[in-house]
Amino acid sequence: MNNLEKRIRVVVADDHPVMRDGLRAAIESAGDMDVVGEAGDGAEALARFRELDPDVTLLDLQMPNVDGLDAIAAICGENASARIVVLTTYPGDARAKRALALGATAYLLKSATREEILDAIRRAAAGRRAMTAEVASDVALHACSEMLTPRELAVLRLVATGHSNKEIAEQLNVSDDTIKARLQNAMGKLGASDRTHAVTLAVRRGFLDAP
Structure with a gap:
């Protein structure tokens, strides 16, 4: 060759x-x-x-x-x-x-x-x-970390664009309690202290594009 x-x-x-x-x-x-x-x-x-x-x-x-x-x-x-x-x-x-x-x-x-x-x-x-x-x-x-589900990601994307839980529930056609549960699950997986922190960590790790 x-x-x-x-x-x-x-x-x-x-x-x-x-x-x-x-x-x-x-x-x-x-x-x-x-x-x-x-x-x-x-x-x-x-x-x-x-x-x-x-x-x-x-x-x-x-x-x-x-x-x-x-x-x-x-x-x-x-x-x-x-x-x-x-x-x-x-x-x-x-x-x-x-x-x-x-x-x-x-x-x-x-x-x-x-x-x-x-x-x-x-x-x-x-x-x-x-x-x-x-x-x-x-x-x-993060090898052993749980991945975020599509439903949890959908919630975080709307949080990232400034929507309240009530507005997110209306957009996704689910109850406020469902949104709260998905957000809590996402925060737990990410180790976040609040919804804003969850978005920051999700962006940093590559789950979400920067808003």
């Missing part, structure tokens, strides 16, 4: 052109990989994947139109052997677990060093998983 065949072909998906430029420069300076395509949102990432069949897709989570998690699900739904490295600003064990469950190979924060990013791309191309120390520590810390 010659050197050209050994090079890792990468698609970079991020909605910030400056970030894409920086990643392209870092990747192409590595000597063993090339950026073969770019995307500004999840829909474009899926299109570039179909078009270019890269060895690795380097993907942000927070993108317009189709976000990163939906893009991971779509790409891996079409090709279970796809290698996806998530590079995001947002930590959180729940978000990382969801990305990995959907098929991502690696999960890194944008605070990662150039070498950490390049190493994750190489590991992903070889079929090995990677995670930054901060994310790995967060996942380990």
Whole structure:
């Protein structure tokens, strides 16, 4: 196999052109990989994947139109052997677990060093998983934590947008007591002292997007 065949072909998906430029420069300076395509949102990432069949897709989570998690699900739904490295600003064990469950190979924060990013791309191309120390520590810390249910998440999303328990009960067509019970359950799972604290912890861990 010659050197050209050994090079890792990468698609970079991020909605910030400056970030894409920086990643392209870092990747192409590595000597063993090339950026073969770019995307500004999840829909474009899926299109570039179909078009270019890269060895690795380097993907942000927070993108317009189709976000990163939906893009991971779509790409891996079409090709279970796809290698996806998530590079995001947002930590959180729940978000990382969801990305990995959907098929991502690696999960890194944008605070990662150039070498950490390049190493994750190489590991992903070889079929090995990677995670930054901060994310790995967060996942380990909450490994035994109960996940929030869809109903508990629905309540917290409405709390996050400023709705009272009564308003939430009306929107979800359930009783006030049901909302109180779901909120108490969510607070218990998160270790929260009150409803505002519960939203803060849910956002931090990646259960909810920041309101």
